[in-house]
Amino acid sequence: MITRKLIRWLDQRTGAAGVTAKTLEKVFPNHWSFLLGEVALYSFVMLVLTGTYLGFFYVPSVATTTYTGSYAPLQGVEVSQAYRSALDLSFDVRAGLVMRQMHHWAALIFVAAITAHLARIFFTGAFRRPRELNWMIGVTLMLLAIGNGFAGYSLLDDQLSGTGLRIMYSVIISIPLAGTWIASLVFGGDFPGEDILSRLFLLHVFVIPITITGLLVLHLGMLVKHKHTHFPGRGATDHNVVGERLWPTYAAKAGGLFFITAAVIAALGGLAQINAIWIYGPFRTSNVSALSQPDWYMGWLEGAMRLMPAWEISLGGYTVPNPFFPGVLIPGITFTLLYAWPFLEAWRTRDRAEHHVLDRPRDRPGRTAAGAATLAFYSVLGLGGANDLLTTFFGLSLNQVVWVLRAMLVVVPIAAALVTYRLCLELQQRDRGDADDIATGNAHRELGGGAAGDGGSASGAAVAPVVVARTD
């Protein structure tokens, strides 16, 4: 066979056959929620592919030109080269529009998949030793994904993106002491300046994607080193890994998932219009559109800006302006807590042992409740980012909507935490006591209860067939 000959030829020069054979044998645990990270990875691949195509046409310049392309309503209008090239991509480059829209949809799915993946890791305790570093890399990847999304949609120089940059500039100058300096260095002077688009372009297509790629390699390298976590049951312990071999089953599933992810992105890119910059018009600093909305992953920041009461701090003639609190402090606290969580939890529980068997969320009611409260908090902030839409859609008073959302920001997370905590305890109780009410013989439940170490002694009919010895 030609293949056999080729592989031998390659192996004689690289010695890769041994490693490859081992890799093909590698065992991957199986659970639908383990695919969320894969969806993020595949969205990133689609972003690189479609983005490269867009890069062949996009012009990162604010120099003005008269639009003469085929979109009639804007013909003869003075626009920037950047905006013009984005219009050309949409109307005069064949397949350009579908590529542009696929790129935008892929970015939305990328951040969504990362967020869902992060939630899965959080609720199952997959950040515990030895995965603290990989958790921190993951949080960094999330930050970079959000940042690059913002940089990306800011490049088009349409009315919406210009408004977004204006707000970003205002948030930067709100930073105490250094704010105006940072803003001047980033924008090359006062807003809007001539430089920001070309700088964002370099960050968006080179610096950040390269960094993401490097961190992804580390992220996956550590995954290979640690081997994937697994849920309790089927004999899973902290010293083994139970699942399917990479080849052929897992590889086929993963490959299939890549194509399905790409197919969803393609369908959305073709059929669901997104970021219709020709409707928004070119950026003019004295214009703004009512009902302007950022991309979904900026919604919580936008909501924080909108719901923030009119406070600012005056310190001996110096000012800490209002946007600092929602625009800098809240994201700062958010990501500091995310980075610190594995260490905070280990310090609180005094559990510093290695863990490879996942928690079931119900067996860690405290953590699960904290996660539910956090999700509720950011969901209310996200709703706040759409307060104008809520107002017009339901015909309400804007002032009432804002006050209700401010109240919800306090009440809903607390309620979510209490309900979740209670629900976890109920589920635990069902697992333990009322064995008749549930399907018995399910190893997952009993092992999870035992793993929590909070009185989950297995009882009655539902004793797990496999008893897992734990080292800690």
Place this chain on the structure above:
Amino acid sequence: MADRSGAARSATPSPTRTASPSGPSIGMPLLCFAVSVAAAFALTAVYATGGNAQAEGALLAVSLGGIGIGLVSWCKRLMPNEIVTEDRPSPASAAGEADEVVDELSGAEQGMDRRHVLEIGLVTAVAGLGVAALLPIRSLGPRPGKGLKSTPWAAGNLRVVDEAGGIVTLDRLAPNGVLTVFPEGFVGREDAQTLLMNLRRDDFVPVKGREDWVADGYVGYSKVCTHAGCPVGLFEERLGTLLCPCHQSTFDVLHGARPVFGPATRPLPQLPLALDGQTLIATGDFSAPVGPGFWDMDR
């Protein structure tokens, strides 16, 4: 390898035409791949005949999805899904290896004192180089200075012009009319944009000390929101309020554009207007720095 689910699955569904007598059905994955090929051909045809975003997206989705679903269905029907167990050693190296690395790096066997001095020297040199290498960041932008605190209006006695550059005279706006204006020669300047309003109405109360900033009912406020810098553009005539569409800060233009709702903390700065015959002019700069706040804005 045992093929448990594969065998179970192939037994239940009715056998398809392509089912081979010796094994489970390959009909479904094969059909998927065939659909994918057909969609790829159609995609080529759409592109060649002028392109159409909807058709391209849909056909690309079918082509990609055909491969994806084909692979998954191949995997579910025909591939082994045996559950196996593999050892998972702790990621840590063998006992003592980490300490060996530290010993190796710190060179415990060498003369300690002199090496220590050299190390301090090296660290200092690298730190110095690092600081020097950071300095070029300074070239990225100018020192932030008066730009944030003054606008082109500061030149004084500049004529008020509209977005097309046309001179604005007293007959331009009806009562409650609103117009975006700039200083002559600075049309489009972000920090100079001004909302000119004809507030000839009974409930308008000029700010104390600024009674003469109103020119025959015409009042000018900075259009840059004092919260996050969006243009404040929505005038609610009945209430006499301006709303910023970005974060819904609301300003009462009848009382010096003071903030009455939303996150803004400071009023929109006012422009001192006057008349030169029938033409509107501004005698100087705004009453305060325009736009969002910053650390030393009041110094």
